[in-house]
Amino acid sequence: EPEVTQTPSHQVTQMGQEVILRCVPISNHLYFYWYRQILGQKVEFLVSFYNNEISEKSEIFDDQFSVERPDGSNFTLKIRSTKLEDSAMYFCASSLRQATYGYTFGSGTRLTVV
Amino acid sequence: QQQVKQSPQSLIVQKGGISIINCAYENTAFDYFPWYQQFPGKGPALLIAIRPDVSEKKEGRFTISFNKSAKQFSLHIMDSQPGDSATYFCAVVKTSYDKVIFGPGTSLSVIP
Known part of the structure; x- marks a missing residue:
């Protein structure tokens, strides 16, 4: 089954540093998304891209x-100057059509800002 | 603002029992209502979804019941199995906005 691949699985960075989170969406998908999930909390929409x-x-x-x-x-997400509160799981997702047809999420990148 | 409320926060069910998770939303403009399942270390995965023109949808052991007038919908898992232990998120979508709004999640544990 096709997958959305995210790298790295875990990244630790110092506050103020730039990070780039990488995603390889499913090859024929046209819509791309980033979501984040702060530990133990709900999944929050960040951005959609088409x-x-x-x-x-x-x-x-x-x-x-x-x-x-x-x-x-x-498909990449760049955070220019990381803050402590950016620490979260970041999920990339892709879809052949828009949200109503269901996304495929990647397994996420855990970002820890210290 | 909390557009989607979900209950309970956690749920323990015996194997073979019925798991029921409830969701309530505020904005009548939403027009697609998915449930996502998330295992530890994985991203959410679409489990089942419903549109507001039907009151119930069943796929295998999973059923969504939808009450448009009450702005509520629920997930029923029949014959719950230990492999169903996961976090379940209800969500709402307005099709003209290309984003999913997730509820806070329910942690389900199915015990043997």
Whole structure:
């Protein structure tokens, strides 16, 4: 069964550093997403991306966040200057059509900011 | 604002029993209602979903019951098995916004 692959599985970074979280969506999917889950809490939407543009973003997704699809296979989330409160599981998801058809989530990257 | 409420926060059910998780939402504009299952160390996975034009949907042991007027829906897991032990999230979607709004989750433990 096709999978969404995320790397690394765990990243530790110092406060103020930049991090890039990487995702390889399912190859024929067209819609891409980032969500995050702070430990023990609900999954929160960050951003959706389609046709090389952000189509929707939450209030969490401020100027320190950016997304990119640098080539035909990768989808990245960059956090420019990490804060302690950015520590969370970050999930990438992709979908052939929009959200109503169900996403496929990756296994996540656990980001720890120290 | 909490657009989706979910209960209970945790649930322990004996093997073979029925697990019931409830969800309530606030905005009548939502038009797609999925349930996600999450195992430790994994991302959420779509389990079953319903649209508001039907009151019930069944897939195997999993059933969604939907009450549009009360703005509530629930997940029933029949003949619960230890392998069903996971966190379950209800969610709501407004199709014109390409995002899923998750509930806070229910941790289900099915004991032998």
